[in-house]
Amino acid sequence: MSSPSTDRATPGREAEEVARIGLLGRGTVGGAFADLVADSAAEIEAAAGRPLELAGVLRRSEGDFEQILESSEIVVELIGGIDPARDYVLRALRAGRHVVTANKQLVARHGEELFETARENGVQLRFEAAVAGVVPVIRVIQESLAATEITKVFGIVNGTTNFILSEMAGTGASYAEALGRAQELGYAEADPSDDVGGADAAAKMAILARLAFHTDVALGDVSYEGITEIQPDDLAYAKELGLSLKLLGVAELIGEGISVRVFPCFLYRGHPLAPVEGPFNAVMVEAPSITEITMSGPGAGGVETATAVLGDVVSILAGEAPVHRLRRELGRVSEVSSSFYLHLEVADRPGVLARIADVLGRNEISVQSVVQRGLGDDARLVMVIHECAERRFESALAEIGELDFLRSPPRAIRVIEEEFV
């Protein structure tokens, strides 16, 4: 890691022990970040090689930027918006401080100026949290695929609109009703226009396009549509046709040019982005040499976004790739629980199901669904069993295997039955 090139008098310089972080902004994400720093102290020290400490917090009503800057090695900007965030970030970079920001508008509008300033001052500017929350798309594009000729980056980069579309598709709600629900749950702001109109997704796609294609992409280069015109009808038909509706951002290389757009789009079932529901984000990256990589996860949320910020902070402190080091001893657990699919071929006579149900009941195992099919004198029973201790299930299975009406050994396969959040 290169230390910030400041004079000897600043605490950031002498802090070979404690890494001091200046935190700008203490809203939802800033508060979650401060909590994470406190709660994950041991994990952070193990990963970064040094303990972390907040040198100061700047809020609207308190704190002095110059003072925080002087006492920090890394500045974390979580104010949002352009002013005064841009000025603070530029001053921090010029003072030789690494900067981590979650500010998509700032990076989308003033990226070139920020990158240039960071390069000139030999410091890092990281911004994983600015696009798709905790989904590690910035790191994967900038590091894993740094030397790969990416041809397309696309996905769901706005959680508000994905929640609204999921809600409309799932409940038949109108756009207005679904928006209201998103606002109740905190997934949409009081003035949702940046999200539902597509501008937020456009800013994120401008950032992704710039990183993927190594070319300057201005906000004005991104054409966008939102979801305000979507009718419940459209979603009802989509269901019939096996389609799901998403607000997609697409940045692609076409010949010697690029196209960066945001628009609502139907996806066929089986498309990797089709199962992405609720406030989740997902991004796909395509290149001839990788085929495609898909990444998904929560696109927003205080602690999720703060985790992405912390990942950037730790990477700056760790400097080089972490060489794996054991941190603890852990036991081996053999008593685990699972749901099961159970396939039985049995003689087709009265009382068979009752006998099996009795074995399951005595082992405290409950059945989620049963399908029975006649096969001449025999019958086939296929059951899905609710989650239970595997040890109990094995014991029930052994008992069932002994039943005289069984035509072949029972077959059991685990089932993951929890629904996607």
Added chain:
Amino acid sequence: MSSPSTDRATPGREAEEVARIGLLGRGTVGGAFADLVADSAAEIEAAAGRPLELAGVLRRSEGDFEQILESSEIVVELIGGIDPARDYVLRALRAGRHVVTANKQLVARHGEELFETARENGVQLRFEAAVAGVVPVIRVIQESLAATEITKVFGIVNGTTNFILSEMAGTGASYAEALGRAQELGYAEADPSDDVGGADAAAKMAILARLAFHTDVALGDVSYEGITEIQPDDLAYAKELGLSLKLLGVAELIGEGISVRVFPCFLYRGHPLAPVEGPFNAVMVEAPSITEITMSGPGAGGVETATAVLGDVVSILAGEAPVHRLRRELGRVSEVSSSFYLHLEVADRPGVLARIADVLGRNEISVQSVVQRGLGDDARLVMVIHECAERRFESALAEIGELDFLRSPPRAIRVIEEEFV
């Protein structure tokens, strides 16, 4: 970046300009890596800050390890297996060379020895390609989530078995038939027992568990089952129940212990891993502070695996986080093609569909599907249009908007109709 701490006489030391790579092994992945280094020279230099050159290639029949080691700054091990790969990697680390390997058996069986040797010698050991091919799960766990308390890592980490299960589910083939098909296509080896029996997935899960939980995990700690007992029946019933069958690896923290297992498992439709088909891999990481991250992509393939290796090499050379730099100018493309969903409310009278079809035909637009519904005197037409130039579609839409039998403005939404590979 810290240069390897070798004496001044070694070429690795003086190579501040060209970064010299010693390549061990030149099978499918090794050959693809050598090609990538040649074909992506400009991208690599832009990303790494220095050009890359193969200092030497060690094959079974040619090349001298000592000589390659002397002339290399980074050693890339793509021989596979334990002997002589372990000896070479240890000697390279001890000589102060960074090492990149794709060798899951080596990392799973001798991880602690390798990590310790790398730490002692102040060099990096990277192995993204050892688990899930180009899916960046190692980097995300070790870097993005370095300070995050991960509670569970699970997923599909063997492409051979996922291909076989997809084939059985899709075509009704028996296990033996699907295995034969996998062998024909090069997705399964002549002796497939490591893959189909679960041992390959178990080695990968041991690596993931070690990195996620920071504790020593031996191969013997992983219990595993394979897919050789799966019957076509199971898959047929699964389909009825809306389930898909995957060979899952699961590593989870349970209280103060861990459980690491590999087993075939049904997933409900809507589960993020359910749509992962064919030779793809996918891994989910869970932690309270991130909810979950899902990553998927090709789990094998020469060029895909070589791309993961190259990503590690470039990260070593770039040392710190890349500060974004523009590399080129690209035009803006406005003529793009899309598929569309088209929703029309029309008067229900003869000739309406013909008039619409005529407009589409004249604009060289072909229809994939039509659903027509009566609504009293009116009818609703919902069409899906095959991919066409958006400009042509817009012009057709304008014409349709003028038709006298239209009851409300036409509504169009883009559709992504390509199927998941």
